Amino acid sequence: MTLLLGPPSSGKTTLLLALAGKLDPKLKFSGKVTYNGHEMNEFVPQRTAAYVSQNDLHIGELTVRETLEFSARFQGVGLRYDMLEEVSRREKERNIIPDPDIDVFMKAIATAGQKSNLVIDYYLKILGLETCADTVVGNAMLRGVSGGQRKRVTTGEMLVGTAKALFMDEISTGLDSSTTFQ
Numbered sequence: 001m002t003l004l005l006g007p008p009s010s011g012k013t014t015l016l017l018a019l020a021g022k023l024d025p026k027l028k029f030s031g032k033v034t035y036n037g038h039e040m041n042e043f044v045p046q047r048t049a050a051y052v053s054q055n056d057l058h059i060g061e062l063t064v065r066e067t068l069e070f071s072a073r074f075q076g077v078g079l080r081y082d083m084l085e086e087v088s089r090r091e092k093e094r095n096i097i098p099d100p101d102i103d104v105f106m107k108a109i110a111t112a113g114q115k116s117n118l119v120i121d122y123y124l125k126i127l128g129l130e131t132c133a134d135t136v137v138g139n140a141m142l143r144g145v146s147g148g149q150r151k152r153v154t155t156g157e158m159l160v161g162t163a164k165a166l167f168m169d170e171i172s173t174g175l176d177s178s179t180t181f182q
Contacts, residue, residue, distance in 0.1 A: 013054075016167040021045025035165075050163035054170035056154045060139030064129050064149070067137055068120045068156050075161030101125065123159050127152040 006012050017023050018033055021040060033040050035048060058067055091098055124130050129152055137153055138144015145153065151171060158166055 013169050016051060016169050019045075019165070020049040020051035020167050022051050047162060049165040049167060050158040050161060052154055052158050052166065052168040052171060054173050056150045058137045058139065058150070058153065060137055060142045060144060063134050063136055064145060064153055064156075065120060065124065065133040067153055068123060068160055069117075071157040072120060072160040075163075119160055123156045127156050127159075129153065129156065 004012055004015065014023070018029070021044075023029070035043070035045070059070070062070065087098075090096075124133050129149060132145050132149055136142060136144045137150060144150070155166075155168065155171065
């Protein structure tokens, strides 16, 4: 995890957009961006990285679960076997006993051929959205989940996909410190 800090208008958002491959192709810039030694023209950065905007844009009438399912359907659900191996290695290294519920979800979603609802259930659990999974997300005209929950839904939308790098732009904007810590 890396935290990028800088004063307003210093280019933080532009850098994150560049890393996620979301800059306007007409934009001229110098230098190069590489991932593990591969330049941007050697792979599809939009499949490797996800950019989470500072603005939460959702279909307010969908529930939290439906929002994550919608996102998973259009991004494709990533297989997370490599992530499971890394988490297991780190747990053993630090003598951490995993939460049995989360461990079951991790093993189920890491196995090829499993349905996307296991992935959705897993992310609902780790993002603390289980209690509001059947609540509408809401918008300015429709009361829904809280601001902190809405931010976590935004994060969940990107996590259910195949991206291995997640660039979150001012993800704590509008949240109090307690909610941000969660």
